[in-house]
Amino acid sequence: MKAVVLEKTCKANELKVSEVPIPEVKPDWLLVKVLGFGINRSEIVLRDHEADEDYINLPVIPGIECVGEIIDPSNTHFEKGDIVVGLMGGMGRSFDGSYAEYALLPQKNVFKIPECVFGYLLIEEIISIPETYFTAFGSIKSLKLKKDDTILIRGATSAAGLSAMQLADAIGATIIATTRNENKVGNLLLNRADYVIIDDGNIEDNVREICPEGVDKVLEFVGPKTLEDSMKCLKKGGICCNTGILGGEEYIVEFDPIKSIPNDRYLTSFFSNYPTQELIDELYIFVAENDINPKIGRVFTDLEDIGEAHELMESNKAYGKIIFRLEK
């Protein structure tokens, strides 16, 4: 089969497709023909520097998510022909992932896609959902987002941010979206933002011009770099969920929770590493029932274009999920 095999850290244009054996099925693992997969920031991080860490089993086929058809269910409860999501749990890091024509996946990280959604969503849309919408959905659940809440989504032009906006809009929340780029304001308004703020890292005053008492919820995709400023934007009782690290900082050095979390405000987070069948069902049905058309930035069809796909993500110009829909 064709696969992208990462042997050491490299630049995007150094990624190569190799011919490798189709993996052999073993108990509790099933073989999936990859119909498509999305590109993720964590795969850029893996290729760029994380592959040098001890816990990465090199050589590895990257790819933390896919949509695929089961070719051999082994001894699992799945059936040949089931269309499934493969997601997280070490995929593309501690075992081979989805940048390939076939993937051998542990059953605990494989989830059947509810059949009812196939009438509503195109296959490209189904492929664009797993990691990005699961992350947005989980974050919105962590925030206990409800109708009539005002939510500030920081890093809103990211694929996850655009997804979160669509989910928040379906719930009925008022949305304040941020970008650093004036040129993206129009698109954010078209994607149902009620207000857009140009983010220079300090936006409390801009937020309070719109909501003098502060917002009910903040969804942070920029992350630790702007987290303390985000918490200042909350009203009493408000919740901030830290989900992303787009700002390039994973930690807050010398974080002082007593001073950094204002009184009667709450800090939570979301980590997509623990998908369940129940949550995947809920997510796909929510997207289909609310007529949400996932935002797709670009569809590639040839694995040979993997380097171009990574470069596109690094350019911040995709405006939506970058996916591969592999040709049969």
Ligand SMILES: NC(=O)c1ccc[n+]([C@@H]2O[C@H](COP(=O)([O-])OP(=O)(O)OC[C@H]3O[C@@H](n4cnc5c(N)ncnc54)[C@H](OP(=O)(O)O)[C@@H]3O)[C@@H](O)[C@H]2O)c1
């Ligand atoms: N917690 C989890 O389990 C989990 C799961 C999945 C993803 N994530 C994280 O969620 C975030 C979004 O992922 P994605 O794949 O949706 O991203 P993406 O689509 O690649 O994001 C692209 C956007 O990032 C913004 N951006 C880039 N560098 C930035 C910087 N230094 N400061 C502020 N904004 C910056 C740009 O916005 P503008 O140019 O418009 O400002 C650009 O439009 C990432 O940090 C990812 O690691 C977390």
